Amino acid sequence: MNRLAVFDCDGTLVDSGANIASALADTFVEHGLDVPPLHVSRKVIGLSLVEAMAALLPDAEHDQHRALAESYKRHFQRARHEGRVDEPLFEGIPELLDALEVDGWLLAVATGKSDRGLAHCLDCHGYNQRFISLQTADRHPSKPHPSMVHQAMADAGAAPETTVVIGDTAFDMAMAVAAGATGIGAAWGYHDAAELVEAGAAAVADEPLGVLPLLPRVHERLCG
Structure with a gap:
């Protein structure tokens, strides 16, 4: 089976x-x-947007959550059109992706972004052809449902025991656990290390290149 590294986008690949x-x-x-x-x-x-609005306003009706999600999309797209959206790669991400590919890992993305939003983001960095599988909120339930990881594994010819999920939120780590994959927490993002571990992270890296020394430990699990 192929080895697969599934990356979250916001807070993991880009800031x-x-x-x-x-x-x-x-x-x-x-x-x-x-x-x-x-x-x-x-x-x-x-x-995903509707679920995010529900988390922020748990007492509101579902219709309001959907309306807020649609408004958010309009505001974000307007900001992008006006050149006010900046999604820089975190320092060390290019080197991490290079090192994983050299070591034979296939790469994928699983994100709460839309297809359009992810395409814009990756195109900005010239990464639109770098990942073997791109899974978004347009075609899957929100994290922590494992659907995105399941599809990425199918696309890559990988199995749960040969897959790692690298992400900065508890939702990413819970998604990895639900998919039977191994979660590596990205503490450079938006949730702290304790939250990542509590949600099921097998290990946590403080910076992107800190993922690399964790992989031998993960490899022991992958190989049984």
Whole structure:
């Protein structure tokens, strides 16, 4: 079986937190709602939009969650059109991807972004052909449901025991566990290390290149 590394996008590959917070603030203001504090909004990054709105406003009706999600999309797309969206790669991500590929790993993405949003992001960095599988919220249930990882494994010819999920949120780690894969937490993102471990991370890296020395430990699990 092939070895597969499945990456989250926001908070793992790219630092998009400021863009997300800005679009979320615009959305809540439009609907006459109090803007959630940054430390609260960061905790829902990684969920699909409707689920994120439900987490922020658990007492609201589902129709309102959907309306907020649609408003968020409009605000984010307007910001992108106006050149106000910046999604830089975290330092060390290019070198991490290079090292994994040299070592024979296939690469995939599993993200709460839409197909369109992910395509824009990857194209900006010239990475649109780098990943063997791109799984988004357009075609799957929200994390932590394992659907995205299952499809990525099918695309790559990988198995749960030969797959790692690298992500910065508890949702990513719970998704890995649900898929039978191994989760490596990305502590450089939006959830802290304790949350990642509690959600099932087998190991946590403080920076992207810190993933590499963890892989021999993970390899022991992958090989049984």
